[in-house]
Amino acid sequence: MAKQRISLQKVFKEIIWPRRKYLLIGLILIIINRLSGLVLPGASKYLMDDVIVNEDYEQLKLLVAVVISSIFMQALSSFMLTKVLSIEAQRLISELRAKVQKHIISLPVSFFDNTKSGELVSRIMSDVEGVRNLVGTGLVQLIGGTITAVISTILLVKISLSMTLFVLVPVSIFGIVSMKAFKSIRPIFRKRGQIKAEVTGRLTESLNGVRVIKGFNAEQEENRIFEDGVQKLFNNIKKSMTATAIMTSSSAFLLGLASTGIMGIGGYKIMQGELTVGDFLSFTLYLGFMVAPIVQMSNIGSQLTEAFAGLDRTEEIMNQAGEQDDPLRTEIVPQNIKGDIKFENVSFEYEEDKEVLHNISFEAKAGSITALVGSSGSGKTTIASLAASFLNPSKGQIYLDHQDLRTVHLSSFRQHLGVVLQDDFLFEGSIKENILFSNPTATDIELENAIKNAYVDEFTNRFDEGIHTIIGERGVKLSGGQRQRIAIARAIIADPQIIILDEATSSLDTESEALIQESLSKLMKGRTTIVIAHRLSTIQQADQILVMDKGEIIETGTHDVLLEKKGRYYKLYKYQARI
Ligand SMILES: Nc1ncnc2c1ncn2[C@@H]1O[C@H](COP(=O)(O)OP(=O)(O)OP(=O)(O)O)[C@@H](O)[C@H]1O
Numbered sequence: 172m173a174k175q176r177i178s179l180q181k182v183f184k185e186i187i188w189p190r191r192k193y194l195l196i197g198l199i200l201i202i203i204n205r206l207s208g209l210v211l212p213g214a215s216k217y218l219m220d221d222v223i224v225n226e227d228y229e230q231l232k233l234l235v236a237v238v239i240s241s242i243f244m245q246a247l248s249s250f251m252l253t254k255v256l257s258i259e260a261q262r263l264i265s266e267l268r269a270k271v272q273k274h275i276i277s278l279p280v281s282f283f284d285n286t287k288s289g290e291l292v293s294r295i296m297s298d299v300e301g302v303r304n305l306v307g308t309g310l311v312q313l314i315g316g317t318i319t320a321v322i323s324t325i326l327l328v329k330i331s332l333s334m335t336l337f338v339l340v341p342v343s344i345f346g347i348v349s350m351k352a353f354k355s356i357r358p359i360f361r362k363r364g365q366i367k368a369e370v371t372g373r374l375t376e377s378l379n380g381v382r383v384i385k386g387f388n389a390e391q392e393e394n395r396i397f398e399d400g401v402q403k404l405f406n407n408i409k410k411s412m413t414a415t416a417i418m419t420s421s422s423a424f425l426l427g428l429a430s431t432g433i434m435g436i437g438g439y440k441i442m443q444g445e446l447t448v449g450d451f452l453s454f455t456l457y458l459g460f461m462v463a464p465i466v467q468m469s470n471i472g473s474q475l476t477e478a479f480a481g482l483d484r485t486e487e488i489m490n491q492a493g494e495q496d497d498p499l500r501t502e503i504v505p506q507n508i509k510g511d512i513k514f515e516n517v518s519f520e521y522e523e524d525k526e527v528l529h530n531i532s533f534e535a536k537a538g539s540i541t542a543l544v545g546s547s548g549s550g551k552t553t554i555a556s557l558a559a560s561f562l563n564p565s566k567g568q569i570y571l572d573h574q575d576l577r578t579v580h581l582s583s584f585r586q587h588l589g590v591v592l593q594d595d596f597l598f599e600g601s602i603k604e605n606i607l608f609s610n611p612t613a614t615d616i617e618l619e620n621a622i623k624n625a626y627v628d629e630f631t632n633r634f635d636e637g638i639h640t641i642i643g644e645r646g647v648k649l650s651g652g653q654r655q656r657i658a659i660a661r662a663i664i665a666d667p668q669i670i671i672l673d674e675a676t677s678s679l680d681t682e683s684e685a686l687i688q689e690s691l692s693k694l695m696k697g698r699t700t701i702v703i704a705h706r707l708s709t710i711q712q713a714d715q716i717l718v719m720d721k722g723e724i725i726e727t728g729t730h731d732v733l734l735e736k737k738g739r740y741y742k743l744y745k746y747q748a749r750i
Pocket residue numbers: 284521522527545546547548549550551552553554
C-alpha cells in the first residue's frame with residue numbers, strides 16, 4: 172500500500188470545518204475557563220498591595236466573592252467543555268468507523284485475499300480513535316492555552332519587561348525543541364497502528380484456526396509469534412514514551428531554571444524598591460499561566476500527532492479504489508434479464524506474467540447448467556469468480572446478455588446473482604435470519620417455500636425453536652450437510668437468475684447427500700448455473716461439462732457424449748470415485 176499522508180488542509184476541510192460550531196463553543200468555553208483562572212493571581216496582588224495594606228475589610232469580602240465566582244465559572248466551563256467536545260469527538264469516531272467500514276467492504280475481493288481480516292478490524296475500530304484528540308479537548312486546549320499564554324505574557328510585560336524577557340529565552344528553546352520532537356514521533360505512531368493491525372490480524376487468524384494449531388501441536392510456535400508481536404508493540408510504545416519523557420522533563424528543567432532566575436531577579440528588585448511584593452506574587456502566578464500551556468503542549472502535541480498518524484493510515488485505505496469506482500461501470504443491468512453468460516477469449520492472471528487461465532471461450536445459455544470439472548489448480552474457481560465479477564479478465568470479455576460485464580454497475584448485476592460456496596458463511600443468529608440475509612424483505616410464503624425446497628425443515632422441525640434456533644458460537648452447532656442446506660435456502664429465497672455454485676467436496680451420508688441433491692436441483696432449475704461440480708448427479712444433470720486442465724478447456728460436452736469420447740473426462744470418471 173502506498174504511504175499516504177493526510178494533509179493539514181484536508182483535515183481542516185473534512186474534520187475541523189464541519190464541526191466549527193462545536194469547536195467555536197469549545198473555544199469560547201475555554202477562554203471563559205482560562206480568563207476566570209487569571210482572576211486568582213490578579214486578586215492576590217490586589218490583596219497584598221491594597222487590601223491588606225489599607226486594612227479594607229469591605230474590599231476583602233468583595234475580593235473573596237469575586238474569586239469564588241471565578242472559580243465556579245472555571246468549574247462550570249470545564250464541565251461543559253468536556254460534555255460538548257468529547258461527545259462530538261465520539262460522534263466523529265462513530266461516523267468515521269462507519270465510513271471506513273463502508274469503503275473497505277466496497278473493495279475488490281482480491282484486496283481481502285491479501286489482507287488479514289483482523290488487520291481490517293483494527294483499521295476500522297482503532298485507527299480512527301485518535302481523532303478524538305482533534306475534535307475533543309486537545310485542539311481547543313491548545314488554542315485556549317495559547318490565548319492564555321499570550322494574555323499572561325502581556326500582563327507579565329506590564330509587571331516587568333526585563334523579567335519577562337529573561338523567561339522567554341528558555342521557553343522559546345523548549346518550544347522549538349518540542350516542535351522538532353513531534354515531527355519525529357509521528358512515524359512512531361504510524362508504525363504503532365501498523366504493528367497493532369498485524370498483531371490483531373494474526374491473533375484473529377490463530378483463534379479461528381485453533382483446530383489446526385492444536386492438531387499440529389503448534390501452540391508454542393503460535394505463542395512465540397504473538398509474543399514477538401506484543402514485544403514489537405511494546406518497543407514502539409517505549410520509543411514514543413522516551414521521546415515524550417525527554418520533552419516533559421526538559422521542559423520542567425528549563426522552566427525550573429527560569430523560575431530560579433526570577434526568584435533572584437525579583438528578590439533583588441524588591442529590595443531595590445523597584446517591585447512590590449504583590450507584583451512579584453502575581454508575576455510568579457501569571458508565569459504559571461504562561462508556561463503551563465507550553466508544557467501541556469508536549470502532551471497535547473503527542474495526542475495530535477497520534478490523531479494524524481491514525482488519519483494517515485485511514486487515508487491510505489480510503490484512497491484504494493473500490494470495485495465500483497471504475498469509470499467504465501455505468502451500465503445498469505435491467506430488472507428483467509435472460510441470463511446468458513458468454514466467455515470470449517478470456518485470459519486471467521493473478522500476478523503479472525503468470526497467466527492461470529488461457530483463452531477461455533464458452534457460452535452458458537440462460538437457464539442451463541454448466542459444470543466445471545478438472546484437476547486441482549486447473550482454474551475452476553477462477554472461472555467462477557470471473558463470472559461473479561469478483562475478478563476482471565486480463566484479456567477477453569465476459570458478456571451477460573450481450574452486455575460486457577466489465578461495464579456493468581456491479582450492484583445492478585449482482586442483484587441477479589446467487590452464490591453458494593464450499594465453506595458458506597453463516598453468522599451468529601437464528602436460522603431464519605441466516606436464510607433471510609440474502610432477501611430481508613421476503614414474504615413468509617417465500618421463506619416457507621425456500622425452507623421446504625432446501626429441506627431445511629427436515630432438521631429444524633426437530634428443534635424446539637424451529638427456524639428461530641440460534642446457530643453459531645452461542646447456539647446449536649450444525650452438521651456440514653445442514654449448513655449447506657441453509658446456504659441453498661438462502662440462494663433460493665434470493666431468487667437470482669444466475670447461480671454460482673461451488674459444491675462441497677466433503678462426503679455426506681447417503682441420506683443427507685440425497686437431500687442436498689434434491690435441493691440443488693430445485694435451486695438450479697430454470698437458472699443459469701455455473702457449478703464447480705463434485706457430485707456425479709450434478710454432472711449428469713449438466714447441459715454442458717467443461718473439462719479443465721492447466722487453465723484451458725480441453726473437452727466440452729454432456730456426460731454421455733464425453734464418456735463416449737473416451738478422452739480425459741472418461742479417465743477422470745473411470746479412475747476417480749469422485750470428480
Ligand atoms: N489469489 C490468488 N493469487 C495468485 N494465484 C492464485 C490465486 N488463486 C488461485 N491462484 C492460482 O490460479 C490457479 C487456478 O486456481 P483455481 O483456484 O482457479 O483452481 P481450481 O481448479 O479451482 O482448484 P481447486 O479444485 O483446487 O479449488 C492455480 O495455479 C492457483 O495457484
